[in-house]
Amino acid sequence: MKKTIMKNKGFSLVEMIIVLGIIAVMSTMALISINIIHSAKAKDAATVFDSEVATLKTKAKGMGVDLNSNGKIDDTEKDLLYCIKIYKSGDEYYLCTGYTTAAAVYASFNSTATANSGKGRNLSSYVKIRYTGKLIDGTSVTDYDPANGTQAIYIVFNKRGECVYGAGEYEFQKSNGKTVARKYIRANGSHGSK
Numbered sequence: 001m002k003k004t005i006m007k008n009k010g011f012s013l014v015e016m017i018i019v020l021g022i023i024a025v026m027s028t029m030a031l032i033s034i035n036i037i038h039s040a041k042a043k044d045a046a047t048v049f050d051s052e053v054a055t056l057k058t059k060a061k062g063m064g065v066d067l068n069s070n071g072k073i074d075d076t077e078k079d080l081l082y083c084i085k086i087y088k089s090g091d092e093y094y095l096c097t098g099y100t101t102a103a104a105v106y107a108s109f110n111s112t113a114t115a116n117s118g119k120g121r122n123l124s125s126y127v128k129i130r131y132t133g134k135l136i137d138g139t140s141v142t143d144y145d146p147a148n149g150t151q152a153i154y155i156v157f158n159k160r161g162e163c164v165y166g167a168g169e170y171e172f173q174k175s176n177g178k179t180v181a182r183k184y185i186r187a188n189g190s191h192g193s194k
Contacts, residue, residue, distance in 0.1 A: 035174075037126070038126045038174040038175055038176070039174055039180055041124040041126040041127055041174075042124075042126065042127045042172045042173060042174050042180035042181065043172070043180055043181055044124075045093070045123040045124060045127045045129070045172050046170075046172040046180065046181035046183055046193075048095065048121060048123065049086075049095065049123075049170060049172070049183055050183055050191070050192075050193070052084055052095055052097065052121075053084065053155065053183075053185060053191050054191070056082050056083075056084050056097070056155065056157055057157050057161055057189055057191070059082045060081060060082050060156075060157035060158065060159060060161060061157070061159060061160070061161045079101050079102070079103070080099045080100070080101060081099060081100060081101065081102055081156050081157070081158065081159075081164070082097070082098075082099055082156075082157065083097070083098050083099055083100040083105065083109060083154055083155065083156045084096070084097055084098075084154070084155040084166070085097075085098060085109060085111070085120070085152050085153070085154055085155075086129060086131075086146050086152060086153040086154075086155070087146050087147060087148045087149075087151070087152035087153070088129075088145065088146055088147055088148065089119065089148055091125045092122055092123070092124065092125045093122075093123040093124075093127060093128075093129050093146075094116070094119050094120040094121065094122055094123065095120050095121045095123055096111050096113045096118075096119060096120025096121070097111070097112050097113050097120065098110050098111040098112045098113065099112065100154070100156065102156065102158070102164055102165075105136045105154045105156060105165055106136055106149065106150050106152075106154065109154065125175070126174065126175045127172060127173070127174070127175070128145070128172075128173040128174075128175065128177065129145070129146065129170060129171070129172060129173075130143045130144060130145060130170075130171040130173065131143075131144040131146060131153050131168055131169070131170055131171075132144065132168050132169045132171070133166065133167055133168015133169065134165075134167070134168065135151075135153070136150070136154050136165050137150070143171075153166055154166055155185065157189060160189075161189040162187060162188060162189045163185050163186065163187050163188070163189050163191075166185060167185050167186055167187045168184070168185065169182060169183070169184045169194070170182070170183045170184070170185075181193065182194040
C-alpha cells in the first residue's frame with residue numbers, strides 16, 4: 001500500500017484578498033444603515049416635537065384645563081395652562097405633556113402623560129436635543145442640553161396662543177452631533193422649521 005501525503009498549502013493570497021474585500025463591503029453597508037437609522041430617529045423626534053407643540057397651542061387657545069372633568073373651568077382651574085416638558089433621563093430624552101401655572105412653572109408642573117410610567121414620550125437614545133433661548137428662570141442659554149427638574153425645558157402657551165415659556169430654537173441631532181432638523185417657537189406663538 002502506498003501512502004499518499006497531501007500537502008495543505010492553505011489559502012492563496014487572491015482568496016484572502018477576496019474575503020477581506022467582502023468583509024469591507026459588508027462593514028460599509030452596515031455603517032451606512034446605522035447612519036440612516038440614526039437620521040430617521042432624529043427626524044422622527046423633530047416631527048413628534050412639532051406635532052406636540054401644535055397640539056399644545058391648540059389646546060391652550062381652545063380650552064382650559066378641566067381637572068375634575070365636570071365640563072366647566074372652576075376657580076381652582078382658571079390659572080392652569082397646558083405645558084410640555086422636555087428633559088433628559090439617563091441617555092434618553094423625553095417629551096412629557098401636562099399642565100402648570102405661569103407663576104410657578106416647575107413647582108406646579110403635573111404630568112398627564114401615560115407613556116413610560118408617566119415619564120412621557122421617549123424620543124430615542126440616538127437623538128440629542130439642543131435648545132437656544134430662555135429657561136423658566138429667565139436665563140439665556142445657547143446649545144443647552146436639558147436635564148430633569150428645574151433644568152428641563154418647559155413650553156407654555158397662554159390662552160391667546162402666545163408662547164410664555166420655551167420660545168427659541170430646538171436643534172435635533174444624531175448621536176454623533178450632526179444636526180438633522182431645527183425647529184423654532186416664537187414668542188407670538190408661531191412655530192415651524194428652519
